[in-house]
Amino acid sequence: MPDKWLGVDLGIVNLATDSTGEAHTGKGVRAVRRRHARLRARLQAKGTKAAKRLLKARRRKESWFARDVNHRISKHLVGKAEDTRQGIALEDLEGIRDRVTVAKAQRADLHSWSFYQLRTFITYKAALAGVPVRLVDPRNTSRTCHQCGHCDKRNRPTRDDFSCVWCGFAGPGDHNAAINIGRRAVSHAADDAA
């Protein structure tokens, strides 16, 4: 088992951010989704057979695009972990719903198939590459300061930003969370050994 773990925070604004601070933006996916949503609205208004056919083709294209993005991100993350001899730490899915920083409106998106797909891709590509994956307790990973350990929901003034009310550390919220996730894998490893 490795003693180093690449923590990966999966999210909405950034699809994946790792503990080194590298973020994979969901920008392209969101842009395509928006473009398709507009087109869908126009086609649905038409309601013709041809429009329905087009709609179906569009949906397929949209999911291919998201799938391709997920393949690229997962391949990159697993390659990075392999090259640096690290395991990959992910949050245990259940707790993600508890995150206060996730607004209601985004929950549907967060729980969409694309989000699960990325996790699945990371897990199976890691297995193929022999990179261990450890699921960690996700509680408070987004509220806890990786610098001083202070946990407070006020540490997340906005969805994207982390700003510790105790020590003053500030930075992107998902990077802070990814560091915490990576560290939890280390402490879990200690549990295994004990």
Ligand SMILES: [Zn+2]
């Ligand atoms: Zn702090």
